[in-house]
Amino acid sequence: MKCEIISVGSEMLTPFRQDTNSLYLTEKLNEIGVNVAFKTIVGDRRKDVVSAMHAALARADIVILMGGLGPTEDDLTREAVAEALSITMRRDATQVAALHARAASWRITMPPNNLKQADVLDGATLLPNANGSAPGQWLDTTFSGYRKLITLLPGPPHECRPMFDAECLPRLRQMAPARAIAVRTLKAAMIPESQADKLIAPIYTTYTDVETTLLAHTGDLQITLLCSKPTAEAAQRRVDDLAERIEEALEGWLYSSQGDSLEQIVLYYLGLRQATLAVAESCTGGLVAQRITSVPGASRSFLGGAVVYSDALKTELAGVPAELIAQHGAVSAEVAQALAVGIRSICGATLGLGVTGIAGPTGGTESKPVGLVHFAVADAEGAGILERTFRGDRTRIREWAAQQALDLVRKRLA
């Protein structure tokens, strides 16, 4: 069964607000085997809500509308749904009494426009609102020969979510065919999305019952596998089966088959090897350290390090000989290596990481362009080095460099 969520409210069409209720609803819907196929955000204009409703009726079996159920002139969801379905509304006497009682308990006279909250779509059931005045509505109907489940929920999260849990989920669970969903997230580093897809598309396209989604961001590739089956075991088996084949195909690049972040994996390996890490960062300016220390418990394996932005600090904090910088330049394999070796020794760490590069937008030359970054990882045996040139703006180059640095440490440990 396909579901569409329609969020009604002009504030969600500004640059400043986003609908977040739909994320909550989606999680709950997925758990009972219902997929969200469309989300629509529409303002408080009756014509537009009617249009959104028409589109949803044409393509979804379950339509959930949120917002526009209050008492103000802007609240038009009830009217728009009635228009889209060509049905009428009746004013519910019990609800009118409840609104009067509520106003009395607040010791105010009820404004007449409040009464529209007692208008019920023909054939709909009112859903009690434990946290506000606007009741929801549930309508199990037929439109153009197809069965449609339509529900109207209030917009405020503390009204919408409890009502959905208490009133909609149990009803939907009865309607939805009993299905279980299994999800797994695999993660790979530093492989271009197209190259990864070339390797794994021949595999995942044969799993037509598993929905595979690739998502790439500055050297981080996330592959999500989702499968819906009558039983949890059957769904999990298909997802695990495909995951295993993708793991093989992406060996070397794949760093997690359980959705962990790269920094979590680096810390995991450090713990496993009873090793510690120290870093000396130039162009990444603390980004590598910040990512590692974002993980709870990082202090068990991460000692710290230096942000050596100036040349003098490369010498002072990481022990890079000033002559080496003078001879090769601050952005060089030699200095990256000296940073790794130096910070490792000064901090007494098992592994030392050195990163030096040109993040831009200025500072590039013909031979050392913006985006050039040298990396080194040192251990007791010596240092391994890597040179990469990244494209993009300062933010992107720094993010790529931090990702590459962490991946280099991971590979040294794996």
Place this chain on the structure above:
Amino acid sequence: MKCEIISVGSEMLTPFRQDTNSLYLTEKLNEIGVNVAFKTIVGDRRKDVVSAMHAALARADIVILMGGLGPTEDDLTREAVAEALSITMRRDATQVAALHARAASWRITMPPNNLKQADVLDGATLLPNANGSAPGQWLDTTFSGYRKLITLLPGPPHECRPMFDAECLPRLRQMAPARAIAVRTLKAAMIPESQADKLIAPIYTTYTDVETTLLAHTGDLQITLLCSKPTAEAAQRRVDDLAERIEEALEGWLYSSQGDSLEQIVLYYLGLRQATLAVAESCTGGLVAQRITSVPGASRSFLGGAVVYSDALKTELAGVPAELIAQHGAVSAEVAQALAVGIRSICGATLGLGVTGIAGPTGGTESKPVGLVHFAVADAEGAGILERTFRGDRTRIREWAAQQALDLVRKRLA
């Protein structure tokens, strides 16, 4: 002119991801007088993208599609738009060559499926992508007798947003009715949103022709003022007038009245005073350094510093006497002060910043709870200290601490 934004990507129909590009685009569209009337989110299914496109063509003059332009089997936006418009596509030879060149620069053989990125809708103009391989498309066409402006943008924000700014905005500005909009963004640090609103609501509510929006995030408050008038001068005058009154009301908290980030302001003051800064971070783990170095040209005033996660490194890299740590504990005003004084002296900086605290989730005690952070800023005269306790999870505590640290440096310089 009504605009609809369609975000294509199955990941945005999961509980885990949200489209954020549309907020950016909406801001820019509003500035040229274009309102967003609908936003639709649809998965990577051709049939569904065609359905979304049909709905949009029926109700919007401008349709902006984001995502689904990459090289993978999932990337179906081009094909779906062609189907919805009943038009064909041609393979662009220049684009094919560019894709080959790009692959060569990455030193990989181009996978054949990459070539679909060279497919162009009949009548469309290709939009160059400065930050990725998938070009955008711009189509000025007629559908069912109405003029429609259709644009296809890549999904990744660093590709989507610059392309929109460079290629779409100038084209749309020509189409949109002449209208002057003035916008100003004020920024304040470390003031609770409710406190700020209590101070400024009596002011901004009297400016009924200026739309005022408050947005708060971990100690950073953004106040956006937007005014639309027949002339640019009239709009600017009202915005500036209100901005001046808000500046007065929030004196001390307000750090920018032109939308700059706190790290930009810190670097601005450092430059103005011809001063340099070095930092020694414990619980923020590089977050402060990372924020400062994210600003181009940071190296002029920021020397670097140390991430002193372990106690030994506090001594080794920032010169904190081991006895001081033993006596007062690593999280103490004394150690924060010693970090600031030590890193300043070691780095030869005008100002030294020390941050030490408990980010959690573990490590808290009765007397030193999770969230407790000590700060110090040292100059030639000595060190000023500050103690704060923040609430929330590890991420929030670290973000609050980094924001407070930067604000402390700003106040010392201002």
